[in-house]
Amino acid sequence: MTGEQDKEFQQYQALDLKIAKALQIDVPELTMPELPDVDTPVVTALPERKRSMKPVWFAIAATVVLAASISVRMSSVFQDYDSLAEEVLAHIDHEPGALRATNVAIADDRLARAVPASIATYDRGEALITYAQSCVINGNTVPHLVIQGQYGPVTILLMPDEKIAAATPIDGEYLKGVILPVGRGSIAIVGDRDEPLESIKKNVVSSVTWTT
Amino acid sequence: MTSSSVQGKRRQRFDRLVTVFHQDMYRFAAWLSRDKAIAEDVVQEALLRAWKSLDALRDDGAAKQWLLTIVRRENARHFERRRLETVDIDDLSASQAALLAETPNEELNDLREAIFGLDDDYREPLVLQVLMGYSTNEIAEMMGLKQGAVLTRLHRARHKLKDGVAEA
Numbered sequence: 572m573t574g575e576q577d578k579e580f581q582q583y584q585a586l587d588l589k590i591a592k593a594l595q596i597d598v599p600e601l602t603m604p605e606l607p608d609v610d611t612p613v614v615t616a617l618p619e620r621k622r623s624m625k626p627v628w629f630a631i632a633a634t635v636v637l638a639a640s641i642s643v644r645m646s647s648v649f650q651d652y653d654s655l656a657e658e659v660l661a662h663i664d665h666e667p668g669a670l671r672a673t674n675v676a677i678a679d680d681r682l683a684r685a686v687p688a689s690i691a692t693y694d695r696g697e698a699l700i701t702y703a704q705s706c707v708i709n710g711n712t713v714p715h716l717v718i719q720g721q722y723g724p725v726t727i728l729l730m731p732d733e734k735i736a737a738a739t740p741i742d743g744e745y746l747k748g749v750i751l752p753v754g755r756g757s758i759a760i761v762g763d764r765d766e767p768l769e770s771i772k773k774n775v776v777s778s779v780t781w782t783t
Numbered sequence: 784m785t786s787s788s789v790q791g792k793r794r795q796r797f798d799r800l801v802t803v804f805h806q807d808m809y810r811f812a813a814w815l816s817r818d819k820a821i822a823e824d825v826v827q828e829a830l831l832r833a834w835k836s837l838d839a840l841r842d843d844g845a846a847k848q849w850l851l852t853i854v855r856r857e858n859a860r861h862f863e864r865r866r867l868e869t870v871d872i873d874d875l876s877a878s879q880a881a882l883l884a885e886t887p888n889e890e891l892n893d894l895r896e897a898i899f900g901l902d903d904d905y906r907e908p909l910v911l912q913v914l915m916g917y918s919t920n921e922i923a924e925m926m927g928l929k930q931g932a933v934l935t936r937l938h939r940a941r942h943k944l945k946d947g948v949a950e951a
Binding site: 583586587592593596597598599601602603604607608609661662664675702723744745 | 827856927928945
């Protein structure tokens with residue numbers, strides 16, 4: 572480092588120290604808002620199994636348990652669709668890039684990285700795509716795109732492995748959208764509650780071709 | 784595990800995170816909104832939202848960025864229909880002026896005013912880097928920008944601050 576560079580670096584550090592100090596405003600005491608009850612999954616500890624001296628009762632009990640287990644598994648299959656909508660909302664909530672209102676389009680190569688040919692092709696057409704990432708939804712890697720709508724960012728999740736029977740509404744506190752069945756998979760489209768999604772839905776669905 | 788003990792553990796986890804990150808949340812909200820009263824509202828909304836979606840946070844190591852992202856979103860929501868493009872430093876509301884509450888250090892006051900006067904696009908990455916300690920790469924990710932754009936904004940922000948303080 573030359574003397575000039577060294578001096579510049581020191582000035583830069585000194586300015587940053589002052590900025591940091593200026594930014595350290597006083598923080599009022601924390602007032603916790605009233606937190607509502609939230610449904611949480613409850614895991615119940617099963618009582619310890621007792622040894623049975625009567626194999627016939629054991630066989631009957633085992634059958635009942637098996638039937639109950641199948642029933643629970645079946646109900647959880649149906650619940651997956653609901654939880655998919657919730658997972659989509661939760662994902663959007665903590666995906667920082669998705670929250671950015673911008674008019675800067677991403678480059679083609681970034682789009683290609685987020686939507687690999689092994690998953691799908693996406694014809695960007697006239698849409699202003701401002702974000703593209705590979706994300707994990709329900710254990711599968713999916714392309715996460717954002718286009719700019721009239722009321723801000725509109726999130727698009729291409730989910731080739733999430734086959735659904737019918738369109739599933741997504742209804743968040745501030746967001747709304749839908750998961751549409753598209754071919755062997757589905758596509759989630761979520762925007763501001765005031766965002767008119769109809770034309771976006773049509774454009775998105777016609778832009779996507781799953782790779783078979 | 785009973786329902787109440789699950790709720791109890793959840794609440795303990797939430798309280799722990801909020802205790803650690805509350806100051807960061809508030810300062811970030813204050814510098815984004817440039818208004819102490821709005822910052823308090825934004826933080827309240829952000830805390831509620833974080834509480835409701837706490838189960839989506841799988842790794843507490845990522846909590847700071849997760850909470851700041853929620854603050855960012857709540858702030859954007861607040862200004863959705865009432866965006867303040869520019870604020871005249873001589874015509875501030877009481878809660879805006881409170882952000883610039885004078886300290887005995889004149890140079891610090893000038894710098895605070897200069898930061899207050901920066902465009903949102905410059906002020907936000909500066910706060911994220913200098914106050915929150917994020918790298919330009921992380922800031923780029925949070926703001927949906929290329930790293931080069933973040934570097935440019937940071938450079939311009941510092942340049943404006945240097946000029947602003949020199950002029951004062």
